[in-house]
Amino acid sequence: MSFEFSNKYLKQLSRAVEQEENEYIINEFDGMHSADISTVMEGLSAEDCKYILELLNPSVGADVISEIEDDTRNNFLTLFTPQELSKYMDNTDSDDAADILNDMPVKVREEVLASMNNNEKVQYIIDLLHYEEDCAGGLMAKELVKANINWNVSQCIEEVRRQGQNVDKIYTVYVVDDHDILLGRISMKKLLIANDLTKVADLYEPEIAKVYSYLDEEEVADIMQHYDLEVIPVINVQGRLLGRITIDDVVDVITEQAEKDQQAMSGLSEDVEETDSLIAMARARLPWLIVGMSGGLLGANFLGGFEEELSRIPAMAFFIPLITATGGNVGIQSSTIVVQSLASGGFQGSAMNRYLRVLVIAILNGLTLAALVYGFNMIFSDNHQLAIVVSFALFSVIMIASFMGTITPLVLSKFGINPALASGPFITTCNDLIGLGVYFMVAKALLH
Template sequence: MSEDRNKILEETIKRLLRRGAITNLQKIVNKTHAADLSVVFRNLSVNSQRKLFDMIVDYEQRAVLLSELSEYTFTDFIETIEVEELLDVFDHMPADDVADLIADLPPEKADAVLEKMKTEESEEVEDLLSYDDDTAGGIMVPDFVALSEENTAREAIESLQKDFPDVEMPFYLYVVDEHERLVGVVSLRQLVVVKPGTPLRDFMTTDIFSVKTDMDQEEVAKIVARYDILAVPVVDDNNRLMGIVTVDDVIDIFRQEATEDMLKMAGVGEEFVETQSVVSSTRIRLPWLFASCIGGILAFFIIGHFENTLKQVTYLAAFLPVIMGMGGNIGTQSSTIVVRGLATGRLVADDLRNVVCKELCIGMILGIIYGGLIALAAQIRFGAELNTAMLAVSVGLAVLSSMSIAALVGSLVPMVFGRINIDPAVATGPFVTTSIDIISVYCYFKIATQLLGL
């Protein structure tokens, strides 16, 4: 439904742009959520994007639109916006979103923006920019509610109303000592159910889930998801509260990491194809396809080694596609399950033995089932002509071997990569399928040669 609505919105906007129906366009643009407009922006020219942007009256909507644009779209569109106009939009954005957008600006424009921003805000943004983009410090929000443990519940509520009206995540109040070190956390529910005169230290939660500023964003996201919290505090090495990572950022992290894993598994890099030039895309895909090429050459030599076997029983060639295909499919399934499990935290590298044994058992069971099925088909088709059942047995055993080894390789390789701190996603796709193809071909011809006495 959402895709259909966005498609209708895009077609309507394009039609009104062609007609120059400014009044109707303004009504649609200002009634449409900026997140939906960001989807439409991807398929418009820069001039059309600028026209729509100028029609947005609410600066907060402009801010949401800029923060929702893809890096590729943002980079082109931002060239049309002057520094002063950009500053007006940034005034309506959280500091962490401002830092993300400034990081994507050309260096000259980024410096100009930082120079003209208000001193306090500029320092806040520069502090965020000092952290790596994919760490807790790089994605944290520096605006949070932090109160002394001596404050009472009444004072905390008054402080929320007076001093923190614009805080992005007011659902948690963080309690700090005189050195700004995190000592506890209070939820809004706790705050409103206790007696007004109760000090925060008497009912705050001291068992706190916190992360360090240099923790990888994927690990931060796993913590938020595992403990079902709306935000997680970010502390430095001295346990001083520096900021918080909110659940909306966690959703973006999971989407980003899942996309990167999928692209890595396919051997096409970490970015969407529209953000890559032809040269860049070619350079990224070249080594992975080279691995497939080398695998194909090795398979060619293996088949050549069993040339006499093929000459004597040419029917063996008919089963090569199904044997390699079944092995490749179950290998991809196993590697995908393991990579996804490692990415979401449901699996850890220490589970290696259990995971590999389980996938191997599954591969063997499926191999027996499909090996028997394909062997039966081989016997029905070629049994009478060859006057032997050994071809069917050879094909069945080859399928069993191929699927068992594929499940083993597909689960073992990413688990080993995860244990040695290499991204498991790079172990799938071309790498796994190519190695499985080579092993499957060798096992098939070796088994057939022995059983058929060739």
């Protein structure tokens, strides 16, 4: 269940900050989860956030900074000095600390690192800052627990105790050789029940899922979903163990990608947040609105070439919205299903089988809707010729829109373009123009 609060509660907190009621503030947040504290801070001013954060334990404050939304965090962190920030970075996991510092100016980042007390953490962060944010190296944390294959169980458990002090959760113990080459894993259960003198080499499991540091974050998410993993090790091209990626980081990747796909399907040309300026939000919407408007203008000019058909059967104009709307809906349905399948890795099998399925579904839907429209026309109109034109055109538009909705995201994906673009104004505009063209060409062919 998500944490909820009211505007009254926020005003009460702001008043407590203004009046420096420190005991009340500390008691209010005592025992509250860091994610809930970050939710509260989303509704407060940057100054209030800073004041409250300074009253919290540094380890709790570090968790809150990691949980809070990027825009809010960047706003109030500018109020801290590098020395003040360093105590929070000392208590933050290396992957989160690298992400936070990466958003800061280079000079501030260097001063924060220079002020930190945990030298090992500093080196971890510096290593992580070399990786791109959207690859496995940018997702991983350096903190992990590893054991040498030549150790016995007693040595291994002693090292787990020592290394585990810097790790929030120990999911597994990685087994490496003298050069830190990843060889496999060993479960905590095996370590705890084995004889102290038993060699790690006799207990470890050599089969282990792993990813290279350069692998794209979405591929990492797919692998962890496929194997139902809570954590996955990261290696370099030589096979050396570099770090680990946990499920919470992958959930963030999946959420961000879903948001980007939704924005692309809505016709937004760039990533926008609620806190962005009005100009930025308008700029993100404008390109695809222009595409849609251009399609409408082309459609209007296109209609001018079929004045003769419209003059012969004026009632044809009544069915233009039906043709364009149905084509658009069918195209969006098809493209959305393909985009979802591509995202989940479910679009498998031979290409011919995929297209045959699309063809059969389109025929079934086309025949059903065409029959319904034909029946409607025959009941409410005595124009048999118009009924045939509209029904045949509708069937043709459904067939073409299904094909377009299927093939377009596949082509975009093939060329490395976000296939979600096909589910927005692009596919709608194309299907509107194609629908009008098919409608009037069918009319011209049948009427003549």
